[in-house]
Amino acid sequence: MLDIRHIVKQYANHTALNDVSFIVPKGQIFGLLGPNGAGKTSLIRIINQITAPDAGEIYFDGERLSPKHIGRIGYLPEERGLYKKMEIGEQLIYLAQLKGLSKQDAKQRIKYWFEKLQIESWWNKKVEDLSKGMQQKVQFVATVLHEPDLIILDEPFSGFDPVNAQIIQDEILELNKKGATIIYSTHRMESVEMLCDHIALINKSKLILEGSVKQIKNQYKNQTYKIQYVLKPEYTSLLEHSSLYEIIQHEVGEESKLTIQLNPGINLNDVLLHLIPMMEIHQIFEIVPTMNEIFIDKVTSNY
Amino acid sequence: MNKIILIIQREYLSRVKKKTFLLTTFLVPLFFIGIYVGAFYLTKKSFEDNNAIVYVLDNTNQVGKELVNNKNITFTHSADELGVQLKKVKDAGDNTSLLIIPQDFFETQKIEFLSSGKPNINTQSEIEKQLETVMLNYQYAKLNIDPDKIKNIDSSVKISAKEITDSGEAKESDTRIAMGIAMALSVLIYLSLFLYGAQVMRGIIEEKSNRIVEVVISSVKPFQLMMGKIIGIGLVGITQFILWIILSFGLISLATSTLIDKDEFIAQTEQQAAQNANPENEDMSMVASLGSALDSVNFPELLTCFFLFFLGGYMLYSALFAAVGSAVDNETEANQFTMPITAPLLLAYVLSFGVLINDPHGSIATWLSFIPLTSPIAMLVRVPFGVPVWQIALSFALLVAGFIFTTWVAARIYRVGILMYGKKASFKELIKWFGYKN
Numbered sequence: 001m002l003d004i005r006h007i008v009k010q011y012a013n014h015t016a017l018n019d020v021s022f023i024v025p026k027g028q029i030f031g032l033l034g035p036n037g038a039g040k041t042s043l044i045r046i047i048n049q050i051t052a053p054d055a056g057e058i059y060f061d062g063e064r065l066s067p068k069h070i071g072r073i074g075y076l077p078e079e080r081g082l083y084k085k086m087e088i089g090e091q092l093i094y095l096a097q098l099k100g101l102s103k104q105d106a107k108q109r110i111k112y113w114f115e116k117l118q119i120e121s122w123w124n125k126k127v128e129d130l131s132k133g134m135q136q137k138v139q140f141v142a143t144v145l146h147e148p149d150l151i152i153l154d155e156p157f158s159g160f161d162p163v164n165a166q167i168i169q170d171e172i173l174e175l176n177k178k179g180a181t182i183i184y185s186t187h188r189m190e191s192v193e194m195l196c197d198h199i200a201l202i203n204k205s206k207l208i209l210e211g212s213v214k215q216i217k218n219q220y221k222n223q224t225y226k227i228q229y230v231l232k233p234e235y236t237s238l239l240e241h242s243s244l245y246e247i248i249q250h251e252v253g254e255e256s257k258l259t260i261q262l263n264p265g266i267n268l269n270d271v272l273l274h275l276i277p278m279m280e281i282h283q284i285f286e287i288v289p290t291m292n293e294i295f296i297d298k299v300t301s302n303y
Numbered sequence: 304m305n306k307i308i309l310i311i312q313r314e315y316l317s318r319v320k321k322k323t324f325l326l327t328t329f330l331v332p333l334f335f336i337g338i339y340v341g342a343f344y345l346t347k348k349s350f351e352d353n354n355a356i357v358y359v360l361d362n363t364n365q366v367g368k369e370l371v372n373n374k375n376i377t378f379t380h381s382a383d384e385l386g387v388q389l390k391k392v393k394d395a396g397d398n399t400s401l402l403i404i405p406q407d408f409f410e411t412q413k414i415e416f417l418s419s420g421k422p423n424i425n426t427q428s429e430i431e432k433q434l435e436t437v438m439l440n441y442q443y444a445k446l447n448i449d450p451d452k453i454k455n456i457d458s459s460v461k462i463s464a465k466e467i468t469d470s471g472e473a474k475e476s477d478t479r480i481a482m483g484i485a486m487a488l489s490v491l492i493y494l495s496l497f498l499y500g501a502q503v504m505r506g507i508i509e510e511k512s513n514r515i516v517e518v519v520i521s522s523v524k525p526f527q528l529m530m531g532k533i534i535g536i537g538l539v540g541i542t543q544f545i546l547w548i549i550l551s552f553g554l555i556s557l558a559t560s561t562l563i564d565k566d567e568f569i570a571q572t573e574q575q576a577a578q579n580a581n582p583e584n585e586d587m588s589m590v591a592s593l594g595s596a597l598d599s600v601n602f603p604e605l606l607t608c609f610f611l612f613f614l615g616g617y618m619l620y621s622a623l624f625a626a627v628g629s630a631v632d633n634e635t636e637a638n639q640f641t642m643p644i645t646a647p648l649l650l651a652y653v654l655s656f657g658v659l660i661n662d663p664h665g666s667i668a669t670w671l672s673f674i675p676l677t678s679p680i681a682m683l684v685r686v687p688f689g690v691p692v693w694q695i696a697l698s699f700a701l702l703v704a705g706f707i708f709t710t711w712v713a714a715r716i717y718r719v720g721i722l723m724y725g726k727k728a729s730f731k732e733l734i735k736w737f738g739y740k741n
Binding site for chain 1: 306309310313317509510513514515516517518519520521522523524722724735739740
């Protein structure tokens with residue numbers, strides 16, 4: 001959907017993006033991650049053609065990104081805003097028209113969305129009369145009204161209560177199912193794990209990690225396992241030292257819990273062969289790092 | 304291109320539909336009409352209602368007899384003691400006064416006039432006039448001059464000021480009317496440039512602090528948004544002016560024909576003027592001739608120039624205001640920038656009441672009317688005095704070049720400024736923004 005190639009963006013005294021390249025596959029939910037000030041917003045603005053890169057290019061569906069693609073992109077900025085004194089219906093029509101929709105189409109689609117979100121009564125209300133969460137909903141509608149192929153959401157859940165966040169999340173998933181590609185920029189890693197197929201992690205203006213979530217998580221697995229067991233009666237304690245693994249954590253109790261990291265070159269079977277004579281294993285699972293851990297690890301080691 | 308029209312539409316409609324727009328559109332002409340009617344009414348009233356009663360205590364036994372009653376003043380000769388008379392005047396209250404003519408009046412040429420309240424100026428000048436005639440006659444007699452002969456001497460000279468037009472004809476011209484119109488135009492354009500320029504700035508600050516700007520410029524170019532706003536608000540201004548002109552002319556003719564009996568009023572003033580050929584009455588005859596003098600003003604030319612220079616000046620200054628609006632986060636912060644930007648405008652405005660109006664074709668006025676930053680005011684001040692068409696054309700062309708330049712500069716600052724949040728902008732910063740590539 002989006003092919004970002006060697007993007008460089010420089011401001012007077014700092015570099016916002018330094019040779020960033022990655023591909024956003026079509027039909028996926030793509031997580032654009034990074035700490036504050038990493039350059040995410042700069043990149044999003046370049047994709048939206050709000051600013052132009054100093055070097056590099058972006059291809060949209062195989063074509064060089066140009067103003068004709070504006071109508072196919074929907075953008076929900078992190079900093080939300082609507083005209084306070086304007087009526088909601090009128091405002092949405094205006095924003096949709098700017099995206100190239102006809103007035104008639106805009107009206108129809110607004111009606112559709114208002115019914116869907118059960119906010120029909122808001123049409124003639126002014127933005128200033130709505131609560132912040134309500135305004136966010138209106139803004140979300142404004143973002144997706146023109147049925148864009150690419151939807152860029154910058155922290156779409158901030159300001160929503162859990163109920164409304166769920167509603168919006170369901171809508172995002174539905175849009176994705178209908179074929180829209182979604183770029184999702186956030187700091188909430190648990191939602192990344194839940195929603196995203198692919199991610200790109202930007203830190204200090206550079207791309208430091210990119211790939212499918214599954215792949216990245218596999219890559220970051222470090223042979224750590226958690227074993228829940230009960231010792232066999234003939235053993236009073238577990239043989240603490242083994243050349244097979246390092247013990248990371250060991251809780252002894254009625255049912256003991258052991259967390260180990262395998263030494264290089266050792267696989268789980270070797271360890272099990274070693275352990276099984278001593279214990280009755282109730283449960284064993286691999287500890288996979290969370291996206292949060294990967295994020296923190298990558299970003300802090302990058303300093 | 305289609306999108307800029309959408310933006311213009313929104314900017315225009317959202318303002319025209321506001322209650323404040325309707326209010327100012329109707330109240331401003333009403334306010335001016337109110338002043339106009341009030342002035343008419345008061346002038347009329349001052350002729351009618353001055354039923355002054357003046358007691359005369361004549362110590363010369365000679366002057367008092369010469370005083371003549373008219374419908375403004377009734378003279379009553381008093382034989383009472385001074386103290387008693389004073390009390391009478393005091394008790395009688397308004398519009399009652401006491402005139403004490405001293406014995407040595409003809410030598411000192413001085414007289415005392417006592418009123419219970421503030422002495423009425425009309426009564427005073429009427430008495431002064433009558434006494435001057437008495438004094439004149441006394442002095443003629445003293446010098447053995449026959450007053451009748453003197454009366455036949457007429458030394459009055461009337462200057463008929465005419466202006467040579469391009470076609471070589473002489474045209475009626477009245478400098479005072481031109482001055483009045485020039486001043487009015489100066490105030491009007493100064494206020495409106497400020498008013499609408501500030502509206503552009505406020506609109507941009509609103510969009511920026513609302514953060515809607517990011518959504519909008521993901522759909523349109525920053526330049527389109529800025530120009531759409533400038534043009535939209537400019538059209539609001541023009542709409543307002545046109546409505547004002549229509550309403551004012553409508554209301555003035557309505558007010559003149561119904562509230563005030565114009566013929567009677569003019570007849571009265573003329574009669575008054577004819578009654579005394581004294582110089583003080585000149586302003587009254589001027590009022591009477593105002594109508595005919597106004598006819599000599601070239602209104603179509605004035606209006607055309609006003610609209611052209613308002614538009615040009617508005618485009619020039621609103622672009623600057625737009626740049627300021629994009630650079631700041633709130634209006635208080637904007638003040639440090641608006642001051643230097645509007646300084647040339649203020650200068651032209653202040654000068655328009657001095658140098659420009661007194662010497663409209665002098666070198667200062669001519670130069671100022673060519674410099675784009677000052678020409679909207681300076682040229683409009685000069686136009687009522689008659690300016691060659693080539694000068695107007697040149698000035699306007701320079702103004703257009705000026706606003707193209709300021710718009711270009713402003714757009715470069717604007718596109719960076721609207722995306723800069725929470726950054727305190729300085730002039731140095733603005734110059735840096737100007738230099739940014741896209």
